[in-house]
Amino acid sequence: MSNIFNFLANPSRFKIFAEKVNPFLLIIMFVFIAVGLWFGLFNSPPDYQQGETVRIMYVHVPAAWMALMVYLSMTIMSIFSLVWRHPLADILSKSSAPIGATFTLIALVTGSIWGKPTWGTWWVWDARLTSVFILFLIYMGHIAVVRAFEDEYKGARAAAILTLFGAFNLPIIKFSVDWWNTLHQPASVIKLDGPSIHIDMMTPLIIMAVGFLFFYLSFLLINVQTELNQRKLKKLFIKKLNLN
Amino acid sequence: MEQQLIFVYAAYFFTFFALIVIGLQSIMAFIKANKNIDNFNVESDNIIQKK
Numbered sequence: 659m660s661n662i663f664n665f666l667a668n669p670s671r672f673k674i675f676a677e678k679v680n681p682f683l684l685i686i687m688f689v690f691i692a693v694g695l696w697f698g699l700f701n702s703p704p705d706y707q708q709g710e711t712v713r714i715m716y717v718h719v720p721a722a723w724m725a726l727m728v729y730l731s732m733t734i735m736s737i738f739s740l741v742w743r744h745p746l747a748d749i750l751s752k753s754s755a756p757i758g759a760t761f762t763l764i765a766l767v768t769g770s771i772w773g774k775p776t777w778g779t780w781w782v783w784d785a786r787l788t789s790v791f792i793l794f795l796i797y798m799g800h801i802a803v804v805r806a807f808e809d810e811y812k813g814a815r816a817a818a819i820l821t822l823f824g825a826f827n828l829p830i831i832k833f834s835v836d837w838w839n840t841l842h843q844p845a846s847v848i849k850l851d852g853p854s855i856h857i858d859m860m861t862p863l864i865i866m867a868v869g870f871l872f873f874y875l876s877f878l879l880i881n882v883q884t885e886l887n888q889r890k891l892k893k894l895f896i897k898k899l900n901l902n
Numbered sequence: 903m904e905q906q907l908i909f910v911y912a913a914y915f916f917t918f919f920a921l922i923v924i925g926l927q928s929i930m931a932f933i934k935a936n937k938n939i940d941n942f943n944v945e946s947d948n949i950i951q952k953k
Contacts, residue, residue: 710906717917768913887935
């Protein structure tokens, strides 16, 4: 793992890697999202209780999974950053945060839209909804903290510490529906005794989740390249100032 | 059923609107950073001269 990190930490090597890999990631993303949309909107059955509104699940649940997955990857990067002080870990974490925040916002808004016809209300302060809202605030905090310091190294360290503290929220989100009495339904896919969802509904869910995963990977690579270019530019400018 | 579909389309519209916005923002920032690197010599000379 460390070798891969060291290999990719070189900006020019990373750029070559990203330029080669990214077109494939983008194509896979488009294919999976297009197929997921077709399945989700036209080729999956309505629910016997919820009717057509169950189709919201195919964007809401993958977005919620991605919100948690992106945060988990940021937590791992924060450990790399704090323990091994690897600059690529900082860049990966910084580049992930806006994408993770977007997925969290999508999960909150689509959940709210789903809640109105299903629960009769747009929002309740139950444990699941509140803990996901806190996750969104932590993402926003990360985005703010990492840019708040003039010294990007200090900003990255502060953001890494914030991320590690915020990681306590992940098990709370996952198990909130089991620990507390919530309006939000309990898990029906990722649970110990296997998924309790029909294959006709599971298929679009998984396809869309893969599409969202590739969205994250492709735009993460784009964001990392941007950040590397900005840092390179800063260094070049300082060098030129010193020469003058 | 029609009323239910309004909620469905609203959720899908918001999802893809948000993904397109964040995607475009990333691509614009990437293009801008590349352009800045390409124009580095001219731009940096101008900034240093102004100082």
